Amino acid sequence: MAEMWINMGPQHPMTHGLWNLRIKVDGETIVDAEPEVGYLHRGIEKLCEDRTYTQIIPIADRLCYGASLAWSHLYCMTVEDLMGIEVPERAEYIRVAALEMQRIASHLMWLAAYAADLGAMIGFIYSMRDREVFIDILQALSGSRITYNFPRIGGVAHDVYPTFERDTLRACGYMEKKLKEYEDLYEGSKVFMMRNEGVGVLKKQDAMNLGVTGPSLRASGVKYDIRKDMPYSVYPEIDFEPATHPDCDCYSRFKVRMDEMYQSCRIIRQAVAKMPKGKWRVLAPRNGPVGTGIGRVEDPRGEGMMYVVGNGTDRPYRLKIRSPIFVSVSAAPKMLIGYKVADVVAIMGGLDMCIGETDR
Amino acid sequence: MNLFEFCFGIIHWLVDLVNHLWYWLGDHLPWVFGDFFDWAGDLARSHGNIAFFAIMAEVVIMVVIALVNVLNFIWIDRKWMGRMFDFYGPYYVGYRIGGWLQNLADGIKLFVKEIITPTKVDKIGFLLGPVIFVASSVLALATIQFSPRFGVFTNGIDTGVSASLLIAFAFFAIAPFAILVMGWSSNNKYTLIGGLRSAAQMMSYEIPMLLCVASVFLLAGDFSFMGVVSAQHDVWFAIPLVIGFFVFLTCMVAEVEIQPFDLPEAEAELVEGWTTEYPGFRFGLFMMTSYMRGYIGGALVTALFLGGWQGPALIPDEFWFLIKAYLVFLVIEWMRWSNMRVRVDQLLNIGWKRLMPLAVLNLLIAVALKTMGWF
Numbered sequence: 001m002a003e004m005w006i007n008m009g010p011q012h013p014m015t016h017g018l019w020n021l022r023i024k025v026d027g028e029t030i031v032d033a034e035p036e037v038g039y040l041h042r043g044i045e046k047l048c049e050d051r052t053y054t055q056i057i058p059i060a061d062r063l064c065y066g067a068s069l070a071w072s073h074l075y076c077m078t079v080e081d082l083m084g085i086e087v088p089e090r091a092e093y094i095r096v097a098a099l100e101m102q103r104i105a106s107h108l109m110w111l112a113a114y115a116a117d118l119g120a121m122i123g124f125i126y127s128m129r130d131r132e133v134f135i136d137i138l139q140a141l142s143g144s145r146i147t148y149n150f151p152r153i154g155g156v157a158h159d160v161y162p163t164f165e166r167d168t169l170r171a172c173g174y175m176e177k178k179l180k181e182y183e184d185l186y187e188g189s190k191v192f193m194m195r196n197e198g199v200g201v202l203k204k205q206d207a208m209n210l211g212v213t214g215p216s217l218r219a220s221g222v223k224y225d226i227r228k229d230m231p232y233s234v235y236p237e238i239d240f241e242p243a244t245h246p247d248c249d250c251y252s253r254f255k256v257r258m259d260e261m262y263q264s265c266r267i268i269r270q271a272v273a274k275m276p277k278g279k280w281r282v283l284a285p286r287n288g289p290v291g292t293g294i295g296r297v298e299d300p301r302g303e304g305m306m307y308v309v310g311n312g313t314d315r316p317y318r319l320k321i322r323s324p325i326f327v328s329v330s331a332a333p334k335m336l337i338g339y340k341v342a343d344v345v346a347i348m349g350g351l352d353m354c355i356g357e358t359d360r
Numbered sequence: 361m362n363l364f365e366f367c368f369g370i371i372h373w374l375v376d377l378v379n380h381l382w383y384w385l386g387d388h389l390p391w392v393f394g395d396f397f398d399w400a401g402d403l404a405r406s407h408g409n410i411a412f413f414a415i416m417a418e419v420v421i422m423v424v425i426a427l428v429n430v431l432n433f434i435w436i437d438r439k440w441m442g443r444m445f446d447f448y449g450p451y452y453v454g455y456r457i458g459g460w461l462q463n464l465a466d467g468i469k470l471f472v473k474e475i476i477t478p479t480k481v482d483k484i485g486f487l488l489g490p491v492i493f494v495a496s497s498v499l500a501l502a503t504i505q506f507s508p509r510f511g512v513f514t515n516g517i518d519t520g521v522s523a524s525l526l527i528a529f530a531f532f533a534i535a536p537f538a539i540l541v542m543g544w545s546s547n548n549k550y551t552l553i554g555g556l557r558s559a560a561q562m563m564s565y566e567i568p569m570l571l572c573v574a575s576v577f578l579l580a581g582d583f584s585f586m587g588v589v590s591a592q593h594d595v596w597f598a599i600p601l602v603i604g605f606f607v608f609l610t611c612m613v614a615e616v617e618i619q620p621f622d623l624p625e626a627e628a629e630l631v632e633g634w635t636t637e638y639p640g641f642r643f644g645l646f647m648m649t650s651y652m653r654g655y656i657g658g659a660l661v662t663a664l665f666l667g668g669w670q671g672p673a674l675i676p677d678e679f680w681f682l683i684k685a686y687l688v689f690l691v692i693e694w695m696r697w698s699n700m701r702v703r704v705d706q707l708l709n710i711g712w713k714r715l716m717p718l719a720v721l722n723l724l725i726a727v728a729l730k731t732m733g734w735f
Binding site for chain 1: 444445446447549550553619620622623629630631697698699700701702703704705706
């Protein structure tokens with residue numbers, strides 16, 4: 001059959017969000033691919049220049065619907081770096097516990113979308129059901145379910161609620177039990193392994209050259225996790241192991257995310273146990289100094305980075321956001337070429353696309 | 361009394377009722393017309409004419425019963441899916457009968473939607489495709505025989521038409537042609553790929569399926585529902601031909617295009633496959649037809665391998681047949697909701713490299729059993 005270009009997107013069930021993947025197929029085999037992003041550009045970086053430092057926190061929440069807490073935390077971290085604020089230790093532990101819960105919720109949402117892409121609606125329903133457990137805790141903690149607006153410059157908005165420790169430990173126990181169930185459901189399924197093993201191979205060297213970060217990079221066998229390599233918050237005091245897997249394929253990406261959820265449960269348990277008494281917030285000055293601040297975090301999808309320039313007023317002069325997926329998606333042609341049309345969903349699903357942060 | 365005799369009696373009674381008036385008119389009109397009226401009345405009363413209309417009535421009855429069953433199937437599928445997925449399934453529409461009316465509500469919703477025909481489609485193929493697809497499936501539906509006395513292929517003279525199962529398979533195999541036509545004429549890349557996938561899938565799964573059917577025919581020595589089912593009086597064919605049973609079930613899932621093998625309409629990669637350009641009630645028809653084909657699949661598995669309508673005489677034969685068909689359907693749905701979708705090359709590999717040798721092996725077993733004189 002003659003080669004033809006197919007637009008997968010902007011409105012296509014494969015694209016979780018609003019982006020376009022143009023693929024050139026020869027029969028069912030992909031010979032070329034070209035991701036196009038930018039459909040959801042909201043000008044967030046420019047919006048931030050016209051808001052005070054405090055007003056930007058909810059905007060940072062809107063960067064990603066799956067992991068909004070990670071982004072507002074990153075923003076607060078960056079501005080604390082600019083202002084030179086020391087965050088109370090209790091606030092840091094609350095942040096870490098909330099961040100890891102957000103990471104589990106985000107990975108569960110990825111798993112739901114991934115299973116639905118591969119045709120297992122049962123995985124979608126189960127993941128969404130279990131995500132609810134963590135969303136409920138975050139809701140009790142912050143008051144909302146998707147965009148939490150919880151971190152503040154110099155701490156968190158308020159202290160944990162009275163039964164936080166009990167709920168969290170219970171949720172972790174529940175999650176660890178369910179993760180075993182997921183492994184039975186997916187790895188026990190011959191069809192799932194057929195669809196994932198050896199598909200979408202991204203070699204270690206390619207992954208590093210293309211700037212892929214996060215679970216996708218660790219799935220290529222690179223042990224690079226900002227929580228370990230450039231520790232922030234109280235991660236140095238917590239014992240955990242970044243999950244890696246050497247296979248470089250879709251199964252490897254699946255496995256890394258599953259292992260990360262185990263690790264997140266470990267981190268949450270430790271953070272809750274070590275949480276000291278004390279203040280959870282210090283007041284930040286209204287005006288930032290002249291200077292720059294930088295923050296790097298391990299977002300559920302990769303390395304998130306923000307760079308802020310202050311000019312002495314109450315608004316930032318410039319805020320630059322580095323999105324992990326914006327960089328990772330450029331690896332799409334490397335991963336896609338040579339595989340079938342049906343593998344597009346597995347490969348691009350394995351990247352965990354989030355268009356809000358990609359297009360900003 | 362079988363279904364044919366029942367329909368024959370009813371049609372006969374109706375014709376007689378009309379003929380009373382007809383003959384009375386003939387008696388009271390001038391002789392030129394009167395003779396014509398007598399002649400027409402006699403023709404209407406002839407055995408051949410009444411038999412023809414009786415068969416028409418049979419088909420209508422079978423299709424209506426089958427369609428009610430299909431509605432039931434959709435409801436069962438949704439409830440069963442709900443139980444597996446940790447939710448209730450249909451609940452509010454028809455609250456007192458377990459949400460059974462949800463199907464009708466969905467049908468009405470689809471019915472009032474606008475029917476859009478895109479401007480650049482090939483009109484003939486686009487409009488004729490659904491007709492062929494639905495009509496062939498309905499015809500296959502009408503051939504299903506529930507019991508010796510209940511089915512289209514019963515008539516007064518002997519117990520059944522000799523090739524009724526072959527006819528059912530022939531009707532069942534028309535669908536991929538219609539799907540290919542629809543996929544091509546929709547003028548859309550996704551529908552085209554969906555249609556071609558469907559053709560490849562049907563081609564490669566039809567052969568092992570018919571080999572399994574051939575092994576059953578070999579053991580039964582007959583091509584009809586009656587012959588095959590009565591040959592399973594002592595032992596169901598699922599026991600000696602256990603390989604064939606599973607191969608046939610797998611092929612049937614592929615033929616019906618449901619979950620592990622639903623590549624032609626894989627919604628994640630091909631939007632909706634070959635149904636992408638068909639909105640509104642046409643989509644509703646496709647959805648109903650896919651369940652219809654699931655039902656035909658269950659019925660064929662029952663007739664070929666699970667002893668058809670045979671069972672302890674506690675309940676009528678027809679109900680035994682339906683219960684078995686429903687159970688097969690539930691197993692198929694179970695596979696559907698707990699499996700992922702295979703890729704197209706893997707699908708063809710499964711078809712040609714796994715199922716085909718197994719089907720041949722099954723045929724050899726059937727030949728061996730026949731030569732040993734055990735069947």
